[in-house]
Amino acid sequence: MQYRVQGIVIRSMDYGEGNKIITLLTREHGKLSVVARGAKKVKSRFGSSAQLFTFGDYLFFKSGQLGTLNHAEIIEPYHKIREDLHRAAHASYLAELTDRMLGDQEGQPILFDQLKGSLTAIQEDKDYEIVDHLYEMKMLMFAGYTPELSQCVVCRESREAAAFSIGLGGMLCERCILRDPQAIRISAGIGKMLKLFIQADVRRIGQIDVKPQTKQLLKHLMRSYMDTHVALRLKSRDFLDQMEKYGV
Incomplete structure (x- = not known):
């Protein structure tokens, strides 16, 4: 069966001597993998369209698990991402997170x-x-792990958030904070940022000015929540951590 889809390359791996298997995230069919024959060769017609982060039109034939790419046209190559280490590192994290959290055709x-x-x-x-x-939260929501931020996870009353419980999956009010000794104290501003991650569409965000200490706490909360409820070890995240550790 022949498919024509718009997709983003979220994984690209060598396959045999001259081929690549590319994994696409598509609007119509979720995650799909196709063989781009000859994509590793210098003059390949699929060389650019098989690169990580590329957004394009892909035409392929599929009869089994893997499709075979017949034609590709690049819509947005995201050159600026690939040309900068920091941009590429963060984009790689989002791509790997997507690939690991989604099954085929999901x-x-x-x-x-x-x-x-x-x-x-x-x-x-x-x-x-x-x-x-923002994207991590969208993936958590898709997987069914949306944290409870509108009410206390213990008493179920809409009180002001006093802390965030990783294990219980959401915010705690002052009265219930002792129900989780590991709960992390948060300010009203942190609570608003977490709600923003749920509600906001990344396509419509402007420049957000967040204090460094606030960003560190947000990172700790999101990382801890992801590790507890999803538990994925991602090479791209380890690389981001190494960049931060050595001040790259």
Whole structure:
């Protein structure tokens, strides 16, 4: 069966001597993998369209698990991302997160739109870490792990958030804070930022000015929540951590 889709390359790996297997996130069919024959060769017609982060039109034939690419046209190559280490590192994290959290033919149009919007935001030099957290939250929502931020997870009353419980999956009010000794104290501003990650469309965000200490706490909260409820070890995230550790 022949398919024509718009997709974003979220993974590209060598296959045999001259071929590549590319994994696409598409609006219509979720995550798909296709063989781009000859893509590793210097003069290949698929060389550019098989590169990571490329957004394009892809025509392929599929009869089994893997499709075979017949034609590709690049819509947005995201050159600026690939040409800069920091942009590429953050974009790689979002691509790997998508690939690892979705199964074959799994996904939904909103995830495609949010990934494409996130790559555009990174290319436009919007705050990379805030973009990461917005997309992480969308992936958590897709997987069914949306944190409870509108009411206390213990008493179920709409009180002001006093802390965030990683294990219980959401905010705690002052009265219930002792129910989780590991709960992390948060300010009203942190609570608003977490709600923003749920509600905001990354395609419509402007420049967000966040204090460094606030960003560090947000990162700690999001990383801890992801590690507890999703538990994925990602090479791209380890690379981001190494860059931060050595001040790259």
